[in-house]
Amino acid sequence: MPGVLLGIGLPLLAILLWGLFRSPKAVFHVDPFVKALVEIAVFSTAAIAWWIMGQPVVAVLFAIVAAVSGVINGRREFRD
Template sequence: MSTTQPNESLPKVGPNDVLRFLLELFAFASLGIWGFAAFPLPWPGVLIGLGAPALAILLWALFVSPKAVFRIDVFGKALVEIAVFSAAAIGWWMLGQPVVAVVFAIVAAVSGIINGRKQLAD
């Protein structure tokens, strides 16, 4: 029989954590859409449409994810997050969708500030 409490091993997931996950997915998809829509097909559109989200996912996995390969401080994580989310917002702006770009940027910034304050408080 296990001696640990059932809630000890489970990480606490709050509403902002769910929002941040959805923002990540939206940013990755946005970079793909931007690559395919903003550049001529087949080349360089396919390369950028697949490469931009792949690079963003790689950066996220290496530095920002909960199981990141490299452990960096909260400020380093924030810089990577700002780079990925800004690239997605700029992509929407370049596609002629300023409302999507601004709303995404504001929601991502507020979520990032909430998360950063939580991490600094721990």
């Protein structure tokens, strides 16, 4: 039962964090640094989950794509 609750609860927490702080229509408009921290927390947790599930190649590829995407998006936010 705890696994089921974690399997449902943690993605819901990630969705909530993303919707509150990081989405284009975020509820709270925060500093880009806070946005970056939320993005890093959500994506690194997802990569760690892939690793724990026994998919290290997928975890590493996901982490690389997320990092590159975050850098590109972050540079765009600071430029605007």
